[in-house]
Amino acid sequence: MQIAKKITLLFAILSAVIISLLSGFVWYFSNEFAFEDFYKRLEARVKIAAQIKLTEDVNNKAYAKMRNQYLERLPSEKEYIMRAGEVKALDRQLPASFYNRINTGAMARYRIENHFYAGKFFKNNNNGYIVIVSANDPFGFRELKDLQRILIIGFFLSVILSFIVGWKFSNYMLMPLRNIIKSVKRIKAENLHLRLDVKDGNDEMSQLAQTFNNMLNRLETAFETQNNFISNASHELRTPLTIISGEVELAMKNIDDEQKQGKALAKIKDEAERLEHILTSLLGLAQSGFNGKNQPWEEVRMDELLWEIKDSVNQVHPNSKIEIDFSKLPDDESLLTLRANKNLMKLALNNIVSNACKYSNEKLVSVSIESNIHTLSIAVTDRGIGIPQTDIQHIFEPFYRASNTNDFKGYGVGLPLSLNIIRLHRGSIAIKSQEGVGTEIKVLLPTMV
Template sequence: MNIQTKVTILFFFLTSMVILFLNGFIFLFANHYAFEDFYKRLETRVQIVRSIYSNKNSDSSRVVQNIRQQYLEKLPSEKEYYLPIPSGEQLMTSLPEELPKEFLADLRTNQKARYRQDNKFFAGTLYRSPTELTLVVVSATDPYGFQEMNHLKNILILGFGISILVVYWVGKVFSYQTFKPIREMIHNVQNITAQNLHLRLETNGGKDEVNMLGHTFNDMLTRLETAFEIQNNFVSNASHELRTPLTVIKGEAELALRQPGLTEAHLYSLEVIHRESEKLNQMITGLLGLAQTGFDGKKQNWEAIRTDELIWQVKESVDQLYPQNKIQVDFSKLPPEEDELKVHGNATLLKLAISNIVANACKYSYNQQVIISLQSTDKQVVVQVKDMGIGIPAQELRYVFEPFFRASNTSDFEGHGIGLPLSMNIIRLHKGSIQINTKEGKGTDISIVLPVAEPHVINQVAAQEIPVSQRS
C-alpha cells in the first residue's frame, strides 16, 4: 500500500469519526431537550391536578380547572393519578399496576421523579402531610416527539452516509494533490539512468520538504556524476597506460624468441615472460571491461537487439576459442512474434557477457555438450546455458560473482575469476539478472533474464534505420 492510499484511508477514518461523534452529539442533545420540554408539560399538569384535587370545594379549584381546559391542550393518552396514602401504609401497596416500580421507588426516595417506558412518560410528586401521603402522577405519550427523533435519526444516518462518501472523495483528491510533486519527482528520478546523469530534478526554490528532497537528490546526482567521470577518466587512462608497456614487453619477448643461439634457460625464461605478459594483458582487459561496465556505459551504442541473432554471434565467437566444442542451439521455444525476442542494449557488451558464460560452460565441461536455449515469457527474454561439467560446490555458489574468486574445483583450468563478474555487471547494466542452478560433478544451468524492449524503443530504432528520403 503506497503512502497516498494510507493518507487517504487515515483522512477518511479520522474525518468519519469526527462526523460520527458530531452526529451522535446532535442526536443526544436534541433527544434530551425534546423530551425535557415534554417532562415539564407533564410536571405542570401534576401541579394542576394537585391543586384541583386538594381544593375540590373551593373557588380556586374551579378557576384552576377552567384555566386548564381553556389554555392547556390535552396530551396524547394522558392519564392522571391522585392517590392519598394513609399514614403508616407502604408506598408500593395498593397502587395501580401500570405505575412502574422503579418510578415509585424513585418517588419514595426523592419525593419527585420522572420516568419513561418506551414511548410512555411519567411525572409525579409525593406530598407529605401530618396525616397522610399524597401521590400525584400524570402519564402521557409523545408520538410527535418520537416521530421527530426518528426523522432526525434517519436524516443523521443519511447525512453520515453521504458525508463519508464526500470525505472519501475529498481525501482522495487531497492526497492526490498533496503527493503530486512526489509522484513527479519519482517519475523524473526513474528517467535518470547511468546514460543521463547530467539531468537534474526541477525545484521551484521553496523551502518545503519536497524542494529540500529535490535539492538532496540533485546534490547526490552531482556527486555520482563526478565519481563516474573520475572512474571513466581512470579507466581510459589506465587502458592506455597499462597496455602500452605490456605491448612492448610482449613484443620484445617475441623478438628475443626469434634470436638464434638461445640456451634452454634463456628460451624458457623468454617463453614464461611472453606467456605471463599475455595473461596479464587478458587480466587487464577483463578488469578494464569490468570497471567500464560498472560505471555507466553511456558512451556505448544502445539499440534494439534480436537475441536469436546474438546467440549465433556468440556461438561463432566461442567456436574460435574452443574449436572442439559441442554447442547445440535450441530454438524450439521461440515466440511467434519476433519483437518478443528483442532487448534494448549494447550488442557488443551483451555478446561479451553471454560469450563468457558459454565459454566457461565449454571449458569446465571438457568440451562436452553445451545447450543454449532461448525463450520469451512474461515480457522477459531468457537465455539458458546448460552444461554437463564439473559444477560449482554449493557452499561456494554465493561467491561466484565476486572478482578474482575461483571455485575450489577449478585448479586444473586456467582463469582469473573475472568472466562471471563482468557478465553480471553487463546484465545488470541492461536491467537483467543471472540465475544459477548447479550441482557439483553434474553440471551447471545458467539462465540470463533480460527485459523485452518496449515498443517505443523498437519503433524508434526502426525509424532511425529508414532513410530520410523514404520517410513521409
C-alpha cells in the same frame, strides 16, 4: 496498495470516526434534553392536580375552570391520585425506581417510547398522596426520529464525500512525487546529466528532489571517474607491455650480442617492475573502495603511527629530512586515538609523506598533528617544487601527474589512493600549494567514526 489509496482510505476512516462521534454526541444530548420542556409541562399539571384535588380551597373550582379553559390538554393525558402505600392500576406497569424516587419527595419522571409519566408525593391532613400525570408527546418523539434519520443519512453522505475529497486531496499532494518518479525513470546511464526540477521551498518534496540530484551528481562523477580510470589504466598497462614486447623481440634478434641482450633484459626487468607497481597500485585503489566492513578496524594512536611512517619513508628515501611537530598535541591523550584500519591509514599517510620527500629534493618536510573534541588533523608541509595552479584540481585523479614532475619517477596513483582511504574513514583532504615554494596537505579525520 498505492499510497494515494492508502491515504484516501485512512482519511475516510478517520472522517467516519469523527463524524460518528459527533453524531453520537448530538444524539445523546438531543435525547436527554429534547423532552425537557414536555416533562416540565407534565410536572406543572401534577402540581395543579394536587392543588385542585387534595386541598380544600374556595378557589379550587375557579382553578379547575381556568385549567380546563386555558391550559392545553395533552394527547392521551391522564391523572392518577392514590394514597401512599396504595397500589392503583395504571395504564401500564411502572418500575419500582419511579415510586422510590416519589417516596423521597422528589419529582419522578419515566418514559416508554413517546408515553411520559411525572409524579410526586403530597401530604394533606396528615395523609400522604401520590399524584401521577401521563401523556403522549408524538411531536417531540417524531422530531427525535427525524433527527436520528438525518444523522444516519448525513453520516453516510459525509463518509462518501470525505472519500471523494480524500482521493482528490491525495492525488493533489502526491502529484509532485509522481513527477519525480517519471523524471527518475527517464534518467539512464547515457543521460546522467539530467536533473530533477527543484521547486522553491523547504518542503519534503523539494528535499527529496534535491537528494536525488545530489545522488545523480555522485553517480555521474563515479561514472566519469570509472571511465577515466579504465582509460588511464589501460594506457598505463599497455605502455610497459609494449616496451617489454619490443625488448623481447630485440633480444631475440641480437641473440649473439650479449651486451645488447643484457640491456634488453635490464629494460624488460625495469618495465616488469613498473608493471608490478601499477598492478599493486590498482589493487590498492580497488581495496580502498570497499565499505570497510570486511576489513579489520582497531584503536590506533595517530602520533605513534606517524613515527612508524617516518621510519618507513626513511628506508625508501634515506636522505630525506622529516620533522614531526608535537607542539599542538592536546592535553587529553584519548583525542589522539582513532578507530581506523591501521594498514590502510598507514598506507594513505605514507603516500603523502613519501610524495613530500620525493618532490622536496631532500629539503625539510614538516609533519604536525593536532586534535580537538571533533577533528584530528595531520598537516604535511614540504619546501619542494610545488604544484601549478592549473594542475591542483586534477592531482587526485588516478594516473594524473602534474606538469612539473617529469624529472621524478611516479605513476599518479598515490594521492588518489590516499584520498579513497581517508574518505573511507569519513575524512577529507585539503591542499595548498604554490609552484616553486612548496605544498601543504592537511588530512582531516573525525575523532568519532
